[in-house]
Amino acid sequence: MKACGLSLPLINLHRRETMYSYKVGNIIKNLEHEPKVIIAGSAAEGLGMRYDPKFKHLSSSDTDIIIIGYRFKIYEDINEKSHVEALFPKQNHVLRVPDITNPGYSKLAVSQISKDLEKHCEFQNNKIFLKNTMKEKIFETEEQFQTNFNIHGLAVSVNLHPRNLASYFEQEGGLTPVNIANFEKDSCYGIDDTDFVFCLKHVKGETWPDEASEWQVRERISKWPTKELQHEIINSGYFLAGVGSKESNESEIQWRMSFNKAELLLIESFNETQTHCIMFLKLLKSSRISKQAGKNITSYSMKTLMCWCMEEKSGEFWKSSNLVNCICFCISKLKTFVEKGFLPNYFITNRNQFNSNEFTREIQTKTKQSLEFFLEDPIGGIRLLLSTYQMYENTPLSTLTIISEEMFIEEWLRIRVSMANQFHVTSVHSFLNLYDGHNISNIYLRCTEVLDKLTSISYAQPYKKLLQNCIVVQ
Numbered sequence: 001m002k003a004c005g006l007s008l009p010l011i012n013l014h015r016r017e018t019m020y021s022y023k024v025g026n027i028i029k030n031l032e033h034e035p036k037v038i039i040a041g042s043a044a045e046g047l048g049m050r051y052d053p054k055f056k057h058l059s060s061s062d063t064d065i066i067i068i069g070y071r072f073k074i075y076e077d078i079n080e081k082s083h084v085e086a087l088f089p090k091q092n093h094v095l096r097v098p099d100i101t102n103p104g105y106s107k108l109a110v111s112q113i114s115k116d117l118e119k120h121c122e123f124q125n126n127k128i129f130l131k132n133t134m135k136e137k138i139f140e141t142e143e144q145f146q147t148n149f150n151i152h153g154l155a156v157s158v159n160l161h162p163r164n165l166a167s168y169f170e171q172e173g174g175l176t177p178v179n180i181a182n183f184e185k186d187s188c189y190g191i192d193d194t195d196f197v198f199c200l201k202h203v204k205g206e207t208w209p210d211e212a213s214e215w216q217v218r219e220r221i222s223k224w225p226t227k228e229l230q231h232e233i234i235n236s237g238y239f240l241a242g243v244g245s246k247e248s249n250e251s252e253i254q255w256r257m258s259f260n261k262a263e264l265l266l267i268e269s270f271n272e273t274q275t276h277c278i279m280f281l282k283l284l285k286s287s288r289i290s291k292q293a294g295k296n297i298t299s300y301s302m303k304t305l306m307c308w309c310m311e312e313k314s315g316e317f318w319k320s321s322n323l324v325n326c327i328c329f330c331i332s333k334l335k336t337f338v339e340k341g342f343l344p345n346y347f348i349t350n351r352n353q354f355n356s357n358e359f360t361r362e363i364q365t366k367t368k369q370s371l372e373f374f375l376e377d378p379i380g381g382i383r384l385l386l387s388t389y390q391m392y393e394n395t396p397l398s399t400l401t402i403i404s405e406e407m408f409i410e411e412w413l414r415i416r417v418s419m420a421n422q423f424h425v426t427s428v429h430s431f432l433n434l435y436d437g438h439n440i441s442n443i444y445l446r447c448t449e450v451l452d453k454l455t456s457i458s459y460a461q462p463y464k465k466l467l468q469n470c471i472v473v474q
Contacts, residue, residue: 006279007404008272010411015046015268016458017415024460027453028431040064040197040260042299045267047279065196066239066260072200074108074240076207081111092117094130096202098211102245104351105254108200122253129253132242135198199239199258208234209257212347222314229269236261246355259347266307273318277326278306280385284331284374287385292366296359297334304353305334307346328378335371338364419459431467 022039041064072092075084084093094108110121110128120134208216216234225233239258244251270278281302289297309330310318318326337343337354341364345351374381383393392400434446451467454460 006276007408008275010404010408011046011275013046013408013411013415015044017418018043018046020419020457020459023457024454024463027450027457028434028463036068036070038066038068038260040066040264041195044264047267047275047282064260067196067198068239069198069200071114074200074202076202076209085112094200096240098209099245099248099250099254102248102254102351103211104257104345104348105245105248106240106257107250107253108240108255124253130255131252132244132255133252135242197258198242200242200255201239202237207237209238211257212238212259214349215347218311220311222311224310224315225266225269229265233262233265236265238262247357257348262347263303267303270310271315271318273320273323273326274306274310276320276323277318277330278302280327280382281306281330281334283385284381288370288374289367292370293359293363296354296363297367301343301353304343304346305330305337308344309333324378324382327382328375331371331375331378335368335375338368338371416459420462 018039072094073084073088074094074096075081076096078095081093081095091112092110092114093112094110097107097109099105099107108130110130113121113128113130117130117134120131121128122131216230236259239260240255241258243256244254245256248254267278282299285297285299285302312333313326313329317329341352341354341356341359341361343353345353392403395403434450435443447467451464454464454467
C-alpha cells in the first residue's frame with residue numbers, strides 16, 4: 001500500500017497541502033473573526049485523491065466544506081438568554097433543546113429571528129422552532145449557487161467551475177481550501193464530490209454537549225485516545241448540521257450534532273497501519289458492501305467502526321506485519337454490529353447509525369453473508385479489491401520502499417510548486433485585508449499579529465517575507 005502512495009508521510013503531506021491555503025487565508029482575512037468556512041471530509045484527513053490514475057481506485061475523494069452560520073447565536077440554558085441578547089442584539093438567537101426521542105438531534109427554539117427567516121420557522125406548543133430547510137435560503141442568496149445546486153440530506157452539491165469555487169472562498173474570507181491547479185490540469189479530477197454543509201455553532205464556541213458526556217469518562221481497554229487527545233477533542237466542540245432524523249416525524253425542525261473537528265483529530269492520531277486499515281475498509285464499502293447494504297453503510301460508518309476497534313486493541317496490535325489480522329478484526333466487528341442491527345455513534349452511543357426503517361433484516365442478512373465471504377479468504381479478498389496487489393505481489397520489500405520514497409519526493413515537489421503558484425496569485429491581494437484606512441499604527445499592529453501567527457505554518461515563508469516588506473514600506 002505504501003507503493004500505491006499510501007505511506008503515512010505522504011498522507012500527512014496531503015493533509016498539509018489541503019489545509020495550507022485554508023490556514024493562511026483564515027489568518028490573513030479573518031484576523032478579528034472566526035472563519036466562515038471549514039474544510040472537512042477525506043480531503044482534510046489526507047485520505048483523498050491519488051494523482052496517479054492507476055491508483056485512483058484507492059481514493060476517497062469526498063470533500064465537505066462546512067459553512068458556519070454566524071448570524072445565529074445558540075445557547076443551551078434559558079438563563080443565558082438575556083446575556084446573549086445583550087452581547088448580540090442584532091443576531092438571531094436560538095435555544096438548543098435536545099431531542100430525547102432521537103439521540104444526537106436537537107431542536108432550536110427561537111427567541112429572536114430576522115424577518116427574512118420567519119418563513120423558515122414552525123410553531124409548536126406555543127414555541128417557535130427553526131427549520132433546517134433554511135439552508136436552502138442561504139444557498140439561494142449566494143450568487144455562485146443560484147443555479148445547479150442539489151440538496152441531499154444535510155449537504156448541498158453544486159456544479160461549480162473551480163475558479164468560481166475560488167471566487168466564493170475569496171468573498172467568504174479565505175483562500176480556496178482545495179488545489180484549484182490540480183483540478184484544472186487533468187479532466188479526470190473534478191469537484192463532483194464536493195458538498196457544502198450548512199452548520200450552526202454554539203455561542204461559546206468550543207462547548208461539549210451533555211449528550212456526549214459518556215465519551216469523556218468511558219473505560220477504554222487500549223487507552224486510546226490518550227488523555228491529552230481527549231482533552232483536545234472536548235475543547236474542539238461540535239456543530240449543528242441542518243438535517244433531521246429519517247426516522248422522525250419532526251425531521252424538518254431537527255438539527256444533527258456533528259463532531260467534525262473531533263473526528264479529524266482522531267484520524268490524525270492514526271498510525272500507518274491504522275490508516276491503511278481504514279482506507280481498505282472504505283474501499284471494501286464502495287466495491288463490495290454497497291452492493292448489498294446500499295447507503296446503510298457509508299464511509300462515516302467505517303470511520304465509526306475503526307474508532308470502536310481502536311478502543312479495543314492496543315498499539316501492539318496495529319502493526320504493518322499484522323495488517324491482514326487488523327482488517328479481519330474490523331470486519332468481524334462490523335459483522336457483529338450488522339447482526340445486532342445497531343451501530344452506535346462513537347460520541348453518542350444511544351444513537352444508531354443504521355436506519356432501522358431502511359436497513360431491513362433481509363439487507364442485514366445479505367450484508368452479513370458478504371462479510372463472512374471475505375473473512376473465509378481475506379488474502380483472496382484483498383487481491384480482488386486491490387487491483388495493484390498483483391502488480392507488486394512478488395516485488396522485493398527493498399524495491400517497494402524505493403518506490404514509496406520516490407513517490408513521496410514527486411508529490412512533495414508537486415505540492416511545493418502548487419504552493420508557490422498560489423502565493424503569486426493571491427498574496428498581494430490578500431494583504432489588502434490588513435489595510436485599515438489611514439491609521440498607520442493600527443495597520444502595523446494588524447500586520448505584526450498576522451506575521452506572528454504565520455510562523456506556526458510550514459512553508460509560509462514567502463508570505464512572511466512579503467508582509468515584512470509591506471511593513472517596512474509603511
